[in-house]
Amino acid sequence: MLATGAHGSSLWARQGGAVHDYVAEMTMVSPGRAADGYVRVRRLKEGDSTEINAAKVSLGVLGAIYKVTFKLQPLFKRSLTYMQKDDKELGDEAIAFGSKHEFADLSWFPSQGKVIYRIDDRVPSNAVGNGIYDFIGFRATLSSALAIIRSVGYSRINQGC
Numbered sequence: 001m002l003a004t005g006a007h008g009s010s011l012w013a014r015q016g017g018a019v020h021d022y023v024a025e026m027t028m029v030s031p032g033r034a035a036d037g038y039v040r041v042r043r044l045k046e047g048d049s050t051e052i053n054a055a056k057v058s059l060g061v062l063g064a065i066y067k068v069t070f071k072l073q074p075l076f077k078r079s080l081t082y083m084q085k086d087d088k089e090l091g092d093e094a095i096a097f098g099s100k101h102e103f104a105d106l107s108w109f110p111s112q113g114k115v116i117y118r119i120d121d122r123v124p125s126n127a128v129g130n131g132i133y134d135f136i137g138f139r140a141t142l143s144s145a146l147a148i149i150r151s152v153g154y155s156r157i158n159q160g161c
């Protein structure tokens with residue numbers, strides 16, 4: 001994830017929207033000279049040198065990322081609600097929606113003209129909820145139903161839709 005520069009929207013991030021924006025230290029292993037025992041272990045720390053900036057998003061070419069220390073924040077609770085709407089205003093609504101909810105997300109289904117908005121915010125740790133995360137993608141689904149969905153999807157792709 002680090003090597004590929006995986007990132008989010010950055011709409012809310014104080015320090016940046018990418019995973020690598022929160023790295024404090026990393027260790028990389030690469031081939032070395034005979035004198036090094038044929039291995040080189042580099043330990044890079046934020047503030048020590050600018051090399052860490054290149055190492056963070058190196059696409060794997062500078063060596064294997066072996067160990068990473070992240071800057072974390074204390075555990076917190078989130079509240080999630082899904083809302084379905086038609087996609088007529090999606091272009092205008094996306095940024096406003098993303099700016100309103102810290103962990104906002106949306107799934108667009110253009111062939112159905114629908115959008116599923118995920119209203120997702122940080123809440124106090126004593127907030128009461130039902131503790132259920134019933135995102136449809138993680139629910140148990142009959143394999144025969146999946147086979148039908150996939151065959152419909154593939155035929156759409158083959159038709160260039």
Ligand SMILES: Cc1cc2nc3c(=O)[nH]c(=O)nc-3n(C[C@H](O)[C@H](O)[C@H](O)COP(=O)(O)OP(=O)(O)OC[C@H]3O[C@@H](n4cnc5c(N)ncnc54)[C@H](O)[C@@H]3O)c2cc1C
Pocket residue numbers: 001002003004005006007008059060061063064065066
């Ligand atoms: C469904 C889906 C949704 C996605 N959504 C997003 C998104 O919203 N935003 C986003 O930014 N990206 C997104 N991605 C891309 C995703 O972030 C990258 O695929 C991911 O970062 C790859 O990391 P990996 O470790 O999982 O994969 P790998 O295939 O293990 O790694 C990918 C590359 O990283 C390098 N690498 C891996 N491990 C190491 C290591 N230990 N040391 C050095 N180099 C290494 C290698 O060069 C390797 O080829 C998405 C991908 C998928 C499949």
